[in-house]
Structures are given as C-alpha cells and as structure tokens.
Amino acid sequence: xxxxxxxxxxxxxxxxxxILVAAGILIYWVSSSASGKIVRDEAAAKQAALLIDAAxxxxxxxxxxxxxxxxxxxxxxxxxYEFFAKGPVMYKSVQGGTEITVGGGEG
Amino acid sequence: MIPxxxxxxxxxxxxxxxxxxxxxxxxxxxLIAAVVFVIAWSVGKVYTSKQDIRTTESALFAKxxxxxxGPEGVxxxxxxxxxxxxxxxxDKSQYxxxxxxxxxxxxxxxxxxxxxxxxxTNCELGKEYGGNAPKCTDWTVYVLIDNNxxxxxxxxxxxxxxxxxxxxxxxx
Numbered sequence: 693x694x695x696x697x698x699x700x701x702x703x704x705x706x707x708x709x710x711i712l713v714a715a716g717i718l719i720y721w722v723s724s725s726a727s728g729k730i731v732r733d734e735a736a737a738k739q740a741a742l743l744i745d746a747a748x749x750x751x752x753x754x755x756x757x758x759x760x761x762x763x764x765x766x767x768x769x770x771x772x773y774e775f776f777a778k779g780p781v782m783y784k785s786v787q788g789g790t791e792i793t794v795g796g797g798e799g
Numbered sequence: 800m801i802p803x804x805x806x807x808x809x810x811x812x813x814x815x816x817x818x819x820x821x822x823x824x825x826x827x828x829x830l831i832a833a834v835v836f837v838i839a840w841s842v843g844k845v846y847t848s849k850q851d852i853r854t855t856e857s858a859l860f861a862k863x864x865x866x867x868x869g870p871e872g873v874x875x876x877x878x879x880x881x882x883x884x885x886x887x888x889x890d891k892s893q894y895x896x897x898x899x900x901x902x903x904x905x906x907x908x909x910x911x912x913x914x915x916x917x918x919x920t921n922c923e924l925g926k927e928y929g930g931n932a933p934k935c936t937d938w939t940v941y942v943l944i945d946n947n948x949x950x951x952x953x954x955x956x957x958x959x960x961x962x963x964x965x966x967x968x969x970x971x
Contacts, residue, residue, distance in 0.1 A: 707827060714835045721839065725846035738852045745859040764888050773966060776860060776889045778867065 733769035740766045740792070741773040747794040749779045756789035851967040853934035861938045861959040864896050868911075869955060874900055875945040882913035895919045895933075895960040902944055902953040918960045931968045935960035 725731065736757040743753055744766065760767045761783045765774050775781070779795030867885035868874055882896055895914035901907070918933045925932020936959050944953040 703824075710828065711831060714831055718835055718838055722842050722846075725843065728846075731846060735850060738850055742852060742855060742859065745856065745863065764890075774890060774893065774963070776863065776886055776894065778863070778885060778887070 729769060730771070733771035736768035737766050737771040737773040740768065740790075741775040744775040744777050744781055744792065744794060747777070749794055752791065752793045754786070754789055754791050758785065759783060759790040759792070761792070848969045849967055851934070853961040853963060853967050854936070856963075857934050857936040857959045857961045858938075860894065860896060860961065861936045861957045864898055864957050864959065865938070865940055865955060868898055868900070869940075869942045872940075873943045873945055874953065874955065876907065876909070876947065877945075880909040880911050882911045886913060891915060893918075893962045895922075895935075895958075895962075897958045899956045900942070900944070900953060901956075902946070902951045904951040904953075905946065907944065907946060907951070907953070914960075915962070918962045919958065921962075922960045931964055933960050933962045933964070 736755070736759065740755055740757070740759055743755070747753065757768055761781055764776070764781075765772045777794055781795065782793045784791045784793075864882060864885055868880060868882070874880070880898075880900060882898060886894070886896070891914050893915075895912075895916060895918035897912045897919070898910070900909040919935065922933045922935035936957075938957045938959075940955050940957075942953050942955050944951045
C-alpha cells in the first residue's frame, strides 16, 4: 500500500468536496435570490401599480399574480406600493391571478 | 548517538512538512472562501437592490395630470384648474406636481400646485449633486383653450416629482 498516495487522494477528494459544497450553496442562493418570493412580490406590486396609474378610467386588466388592493396601495405578498389613480380601483381574485378594474374618472 | 540524531532530524522534518501542509490547506480554504464571498457579494448587490420605478411613475403622474386638466387636449377656463381635484386620495407627502397653462394668443395664464414643494427642491438638488433624490419629469404639451367660447392655442407645462425613497431605494 502507498500510504502517501492515499493521503494525496484523500486530500484531493476533500478539496473537490469543499469546492462542490461551496459552489452548490452559491448556486442555490443565487437562483433563490433571482426567482425569490421577495423579488417577485416587489416586482409584481410595482408593475401592478404602474399599470393602474397608466390605465384609463373604466379599464379592466388581468394580472397573473395574487394581488390585493387596500385603499391606494396594491399588495403582493409582503410587498406593497402606492398608486395615484383618480377613480376607485377594485380587484377580484380569479383563477390564475387577479382582475383589476379602474373606476370612472369622477372618483 | 548518530542514529538517535538522525531520528530527531527525521521527526523535525516530518513536523515541518505537516505544518507546511496545514498552511497550504488553510490558504486554499481561504482562497475558496474569498471567491465565494466576492461572487455572493456582487450577485447579492444586484438581487437585493430595490427596483426604482419613480422615473416612469413621475411621467405617468404628469400624463395623468394633463389628461385631468385638459381632457381630449382641450382646457376649459370655466372649469376648475385645480390639481387637487385630480389626485384627491393620494399621500401628499410623497408627491409634487405643478401645472402652468398659458395662452399663445392672449395674456391668459393659470397655475395650480399640488403636493409637497420640498420634493421639487430635493429633485433639483439631486440633479446637481446626485444622491438618493426624488425623481422628476418636466413636460410641455400644446393644448387648445376654450376661453369662454373662443378657442385659443396654448401650452400646458407640467412638472411632476415623486419622493417614495423607502420603497425604491435600498439604503435611503
């Protein structure tokens, strides 16, 4: 038996294992950050708020996210954002997302 | 005596070899940790930063004011030229908007301001000095003015600014 060779092999396997574990943790963290709930919720709330701001009174839209509207704030999970639409904004949860109706201009 | 000395020398050599291998191992671990840290830090900076939508929002805010004051591109002087009627339910502390209507054919001018004046000041300072300033939009559109039955050409200058620092900037 070549004891020195065994030690070298063991060390190399150890290094490779450490690198693989570090790379695995890194890839998991990056992918969970990129597609994470916090990022998605923030993007959904802000995009919905911009859509409501841009909508003409009387418009209806469907957004494939679960959103709620409280007062002049649109909420998606833990994220929320304020919109400035003049008329009343109503929402209804439907299959696959949320239906939003922007009310008439006389608000 | 000589074999004993040789054995001692051998032991010293082995000890030195173990120490150097330990240093090498630590160095490699440190290198891996450093690479992981640098990648995590740079990626984390991108994915944990907030999306700043205020430039788009201030443009929409200005557009909304223009549509409110002059529906279909016609401003009626008999109607209230008042921005507070356009944005009744919003948090005034986060918004600023001003509109100035001037006729190109007569001396007619009208002005309206809504929101917090400081936001405009901070936006202008931010343009000059940078930093986490509010975002603003300056728009001029040409409109028709219904001046008591007489139609005049005019322009509508709208300045809108949005504060909302906490929800758009990572470390305000």
